[in-house]
Amino acid sequence: MTTIQTRFGEIKYDPSHILHFPEGLIGLQRLKNFLVMPNPKKGPLFWIQSVDDPSFAVVVTDPTHFFLDYRVIPDADERKVLGISDEDECFVLVIVSISAQKEITLNLQGPLLYSPATNQAMQVIVEDPRYSTRMPLPEIRP
Amino acid sequence: MLVLTRKPGEGILIGDNIVVKIIEVKSGGIRIGIDAPQDTKIYRQEVYDRIRQENIEASAGWDMTDLDLFSDQLADRAPKK
Numbered sequence: 001m002t003t004i005q006t007r008f009g010e011i012k013y014d015p016s017h018i019l020h021f022p023e024g025l026i027g028l029q030r031l032k033n034f035l036v037m038p039n040p041k042k043g044p045l046f047w048i049q050s051v052d053d054p055s056f057a058v059v060v061t062d063p064t065h066f067f068l069d070y071r072v073i074p075d076a077d078e079r080k081v082l083g084i085s086d087e088d089e090c091f092v093l094v095i096v097s098i099s100a101q102k103e104i105t106l107n108l109q110g111p112l113l114y115s116p117a118t119n120q121a122m123q124v125i126v127e128d129p130r131y132s133t134r135m136p137l138p139e140i141r142p
Numbered sequence: 143m144l145v146l147t148r149k150p151g152e153g154i155l156i157g158d159n160i161v162v163k164i165i166e167v168k169s170g171g172i173r174i175g176i177d178a179p180q181d182t183k184i185y186r187q188e189v190y191d192r193i194r195q196e197n198i199e200a201s202a203g204w205d206m207t208d209l210d211l212f213s214d215q216l217a218d219r220a221p222k223k
Contacts, residue, residue, distance in 0.1 A: 007205075007206075008206075025197050026190060026193045026194055026197065027190060027191070027193065027194020027195075027197060028194065028197055028198070039209070039213060041209075041210055041213035041214060041217070042213065042214075042217040043212070043213035043214065043215075043216045043217035044216055044217075045209060045212060045213050045216065047209070055201075056201045057201055057204075058197070058200045058201050058204075059200070059204050059209060065216075065219075076180075077180055077181050080181075095196070095197065095200045096200070097196065097199060097200040097203055098203040098204050098208055098212075099203070100203075102208065104212060107193070107196050107200065109189070109192075109193060110193035110196065110197070123193070123197075125185060125189060125190070125193060127186075127189070133192055133193060133196040134196070
């Protein structure tokens with residue numbers, strides 16, 4: 001077991017449980033190793049905590065919980081980074097931001113691809129004018 | 143920074159296997175063609191910078207109280223059909 005000091009206090013973790021980003025996050029290449037933090041509350045949000053920089057942690061979620069038709073299909077190069085073949089499953093997560101006004105937005109332009117088979121992940125850029133780095137949650141109509 | 147002057151149709155080589163070609167110059171914009179190995183990542187700089195900045199701000203904004211609050215608020219929210 002290894003220990004780091006984070007905003008959650010001291011975390012002990014088993015290095016074999018690390019979620020590995022071989023290329024780091026976009027623009028933050030040094031952030032290659034993360035821990036998935038259990039959220040004691042119900043709901044779709046959870047933290048991933050950087051091991052490389054204990055002050056860095058982001059909230060992520062399954063975007064299809066809010067945007068049903070949001071899809072990101074990894075191409076051949078991305079599958080190579082994730083270490084998976086065409087048949088292997090690949091999940092999409094997005095980073096959730098909170099503004100000073102306590103409004104939350106999803107980064108649909110820079111989603112995370114995640115392979116449960118290899119425990120590898122990567123951030124990609126989606127060049128689709130419908131999606132921004134700060135998509136407000138769709139309103140629910142009664 | 144290296145600065146070169148090129149005309150439409152001319153190009154530059156970066157290393158042995160990246161070619162950047164000026165396709166067309168029209169009012170306010172320049173069309174560029176890039177030949178690079180498949181695994182070379184090519185991004186528009188402002189998009190790359192925006193995502194980098196968003197990653198940093200996403201980490202700074204949250205605290206535990208906010209997460210608890212939004213977890214409760216979103217737990218009941220059914221996906222939009």
